[in-house]
Amino acid sequence: MTDARSVPPLDAGAETPGAAALPAAFARLADIGHSPGDGVMRLTASATDGAARRALAAWMEGAGARMAHDGIGNQFACFDWAGAGAPWVLAGSHLDAQPNGGRFDGVLGVVAAGCAALTLAAERAAGRLAPRANLAVVNWTNEEGARFQPSLIGSTVFAGALPLAAGLACRDRNGVSLGEALRTIGYGSPAGVVPPHPRAYVELHVEQGRRLEATAGSIGAVEGTWAARKMQVSWEGRAAHTGPTPMAERRDALLAAARAIAGFEDAVARSWPELHRSAARLEVEPNSPNVVVRRATVWFELRHPDRARLIAAGDAVREVFEQAASATGTRLEIASDATRAAASMDAGLVARVEATARACGLLPLRMASVAGHDAVALQNAGIPSALVLVASTGGIAHHPDEFTAPADMQAGLAVLTALLRGLITDAAGPGRA
């Protein structure tokens, strides 16, 4: 197990190059696609995503990194400090955003990893650091799942849990595949030598909850995440004139979807009130005020730490969906129904995050993350991973008002830098922490 002695001492009192660079580097990336009041528009493989990728590459090349990207467009800023054949440590997050999203989600983790690399590079140049592992700063493709479903495509492909071809074939609502979209921004084919599976991956992220905000000076050490069950459900009815068509002859798919959404909430709230649940996207065809809806598709999700409850609740709501179909004369189609298991993060790394946070003068809080993150996808695929959280003001997430105070960003950077310093200088992997 980790003890405080295994954590390298901090440069107490001295502002590191990374800490000095953080405010401007963060603003430069977070402002790409951002308009005040409207939030960030930086969907995967859009023009703004391309601009953010180029800005990251220019910044990291200026810091001495070698850029590479893989077939799914994951970007790696590689610092080959320990030479070929040495193990790797990765740190990062994602630069894609939800529509009208916040400036901090994802960007903070990528920029903080870049800033940590600046500090470690300076220590190495001064002869104060002798890395035994190489370091890469990573920007994972399509974490958010806003333009292309599923979410976490880039990290899942890298980890080997989703075939590259399947990831590239995912289509947005206009029928454009991820592969085609990546070509339009210059990331359609791999370039450079991408790092192999690392000995450890570390991600700094905003909490998207209120727990850390309630305890000043705290930092989150994520022990595990909730399981999630996501369903894409359609009702197929029949298009008809909204005026003359007799009521008894209508097969209204939107009415079916409406009954199903209300029934979903009632059924889950009655028997499993502890589940987080939503129906957050609706597509209607042909979507004309004068045509009875032919087809309606709804995206449902359920989240809880206990997978068994998701199985039971999900099976009950499938019954509700059937009832909505039979009450409206429509036909039910369940295009996908996938359960993502709860994850336990690497226990050695969790202990290390705690010890590192204490060494930085912070209070580590062990917590579960409700949301999925790239660190979870990697951990689930067997890559030891750590997820470190900093406070989100008001817990606001996926909204233009998302905010994390500069002091919290710096606290997160200090912990990330110290963690990476230890991980790249260790003789053994994190299991021996």
Ligand SMILES: [Zn+2]
């Ligand atoms: Zn995120």
